[in-house]
Amino acid sequence: MCPGCPHRGVFYELNRLNAYVTGDIGCYTLGFMPPLNAMDTCVCMGASISNASGIVRVLPPEEQQRVVAVIGDSTFLHTGINSLMEMAWNKAPATVVILDNRITAMTGRQENPASGYSLDGEAAPEVNIPDLCRALGIRHVRTVDPYDLEATKAALSEEMQRPEPSVVITNRPCCLIKGAGRFEKGAVLEVDQGRCTGCKACLRIGCPAIEWKPDPEGKRGKAFIDPHLCTGCTVCQQLCKFNAIGGKK
Numbered sequence: 395m396c397p398g399c400p401h402r403g404v405f406y407e408l409n410r411l412n413a414y415v416t417g418d419i420g421c422y423t424l425g426f427m428p429p430l431n432a433m434d435t436c437v438c439m440g441a442s443i444s445n446a447s448g449i450v451r452v453l454p455p456e457e458q459q460r461v462v463a464v465i466g467d468s469t470f471l472h473t474g475i476n477s478l479m480e481m482a483w484n485k486a487p488a489t490v491v492i493l494d495n496r497i498t499a500m501t502g503r504q505e506n507p508a509s510g511y512s513l514d515g516e517a518a519p520e521v522n523i524p525d526l527c528r529a530l531g532i533r534h535v536r537t538v539d540p541y542d543l544e545a546t547k548a549a550l551s552e553e554m555q556r557p558e559p560s561v562v563i564t565n566r567p568c569c570l571i572k573g574a575g576r577f578e579k580g581a582v583l584e585v586d587q588g589r590c591t592g593c594k595a596c597l598r599i600g601c602p603a604i605e606w607k608p609d610p611e612g613k614r615g616k617a618f619i620d621p622h623l624c625t626g627c628t629v630c631q632q633l634c635k636f637n638a639i640g641g642k643k
């Protein structure tokens with residue numbers, strides 16, 4: 395995943411929540427890879443929600459609420475709506491996360507029916523994803539900022555505990571959309587080498603902007619942030635217990 399990718403924090407938290415994650419096709423499929431390790435199935439476009447509906451049927455009741463489907467906005471609009479309707483209709487007690495990054499990122503940032511633009515780039519009617527989910531019969535629909543790890547974890551864990559279907563929508567645009575990726579000038583983060591203890595907590599999110607510098611004398615190494623790659627999304631900063639990551643103005 396790119397530096398600043400809004401999908402990263404969701405997978406980090408799903409891993410920590412020990413969820414059974416049914417995946418789908420898009421940039422976020424990379425959530426299966428180490429160090430995020432947070433995707434258990436991936437079959438084809440739209441299979442995440444239908445897999446989740448099926449898996450809850452064969453799990454013992456105490457395990458059913460651990461099932462979470464993840465699906466991108468484009469994939470959801472392409473072929474996830476029908477499965478969500480079925481999930482609502484047959485009351486599968488799983489959680490669906492719609493990763494709304496406002497674009498079809500994996501195949502080259504094409505517009506989609508919720509982006510507000512047609513494929514020609516003309517202004518177009520914009521599907522309201524939360525309203526659509528409610529119209530399909532999902533009673534619990536909420537939106538969360540995936541750059542806020544605590545809020546993301548709270549939303550996921552609350553919805554996973556609900557014994558009925560629910561939807562969590564993430565609302566940060568793809569960092570490759572012009573103007574959306576990089577935060578204000580000076581937002582790039584840096585590691586205070588004096589404070590960094592070399593605990594490697596920041597490496598657990600797999601951000602390509604974070605490098606590991608081994609110590610030349612064989613002591614513990616330290617993390618280093620490449621200023622050319624960092625977007626200032628702050629996800630790594632939230633993981634550092636030693637306040638060693640800073641620099642956001």
Ligand SMILES: Cc1ncc(C[n+]2csc(CCOP(=O)(O)OP(=O)(O)O)c2C)c(N)n1
Binds near residue numbers: 420422
């Ligand atoms: C049946 C089918 N049609 C089209 C594709 C090409 N394709 C791969 S990923 C993708 C959509 C990705 O967009 P989204 O779900 O929004 O996720 P993102 O990459 O933005 O995270 C598409 C259309 C495919 N893999 N299979």
